[in-house]
Amino acid sequence: MANPILKIDHLSFKYEDQMVLKDVDITIEKGEFTGLIGPNGSGKTTLVKLILGLEKIQSGQIHLFGTPIQKFKQWQKIGFVSQKANTFNRGFPATVYETVAMGLTGKLGYFRFLRRKDKKKVFDSLAKVGMEAFASHNIGDLSGGQQQRAFIARALVSNPEFLILDEPTVGVDTDNVGRFYEMLKELNQHQGITLLLISHDIGSITTHVTDLLCLNKTVHYHGNPNDYQKMSDEERSQFYGHSMNTVTHNH
Numbered sequence: 001m002a003n004p005i006l007k008i009d010h011l012s013f014k015y016e017d018q019m020v021l022k023d024v025d026i027t028i029e030k031g032e033f034t035g036l037i038g039p040n041g042s043g044k045t046t047l048v049k050l051i052l053g054l055e056k057i058q059s060g061q062i063h064l065f066g067t068p069i070q071k072f073k074q075w076q077k078i079g080f081v082s083q084k085a086n087t088f089n090r091g092f093p094a095t096v097y098e099t100v101a102m103g104l105t106g107k108l109g110y111f112r113f114l115r116r117k118d119k120k121k122v123f124d125s126l127a128k129v130g131m132e133a134f135a136s137h138n139i140g141d142l143s144g145g146q147q148q149r150a151f152i153a154r155a156l157v158s159n160p161e162f163l164i165l166d167e168p169t170v171g172v173d174t175d176n177v178g179r180f181y182e183m184l185k186e187l188n189q190h191q192g193i194t195l196l197l198i199s200h201d202i203g204s205i206t207t208h209v210t211d212l213l214c215l216n217k218t219v220h221y222h223g224n225p226n227d228y229q230k231m232s233d234e235e236r237s238q239f240y241g242h243s244m245n246t247v248t249h250n251h
Contacts, residue, residue, distance in 0.1 A: 003066030004029045005162050005194045006051065011060035013046055020046045022218045024060070033188040033195045035209035035225065037202055042216040044198050048164060052080060079155030079163040081148070083170050096142070096150050097135040100125055103157035125153040128191060129183055145172040145180055163187070164196045169204070181208040
């Protein structure tokens with residue numbers, strides 16, 4: 001059996017005396033579309049930082065593509081899209097094409113001209129998210145949803161096998177959220193990219209992902225989203241530490 005994309009064993013982490021993650025075990029196999037949910041302060045951001053190597057492991061293990069993270073070097077296999085749409089400087093003087101091409105600077109350096117094959121990578125990435133027609137537009141002139149598509153294209157330009165998205169629908173208007181999820185489904189099912197999506201929108205995420213992961217310092221649920229939806233609000237509230245109601249969206 002092939003190594004999983006991500007395997008986390010007994011991971012714990014704290015800031016000074018505050019325990020943020022405790023004995024976390026997670027396995028994400030190739031081809032999965034995993035949704036990560038949890039209340040504010042549940043450790044989701046810290047978990048992502050640890051997966052990306054931005055924080056050092058204190059206790060436990062993380063393996064990426066079968067390699068301990070301490071020895072992992074193939075970071076081009078992993079793409080990351082943060083919450084950009086609601087914080088991006090709309091005055092930034094760059095076209096969509098230039099923004100996506102920035103995703104190649106790790107390989108080419110900042111002052112290298114793009115070769116023909118590199119330009120093709122940029123347009124191929126834009127095509128994957130349906131943004132090729134906006135290549136010459138200024139990134140600041142786009143809607144929130146269009147900007148997020150452009151940022152995903154930038155993450156895709158290095159051909160990652162594993163894509164992590166942090167609240168990607170922030171700044172995307174309600175009418176376009178469904179289409180946004182369909183675009184992610186296309187990347188997962190037809191482009192073969194394994195996805196980890198962090199979201200607070202439980203109602204939407206459970207209808208689109210293949211696996212659901214509920215984190216609140218430790219893993220409270222990891223499995224089929226349909227089974228999670230069948231739980232009572234009281235059962236789910238135990239994970240969150242407060243009462244909650246799940247709103248199901250029909251896009």
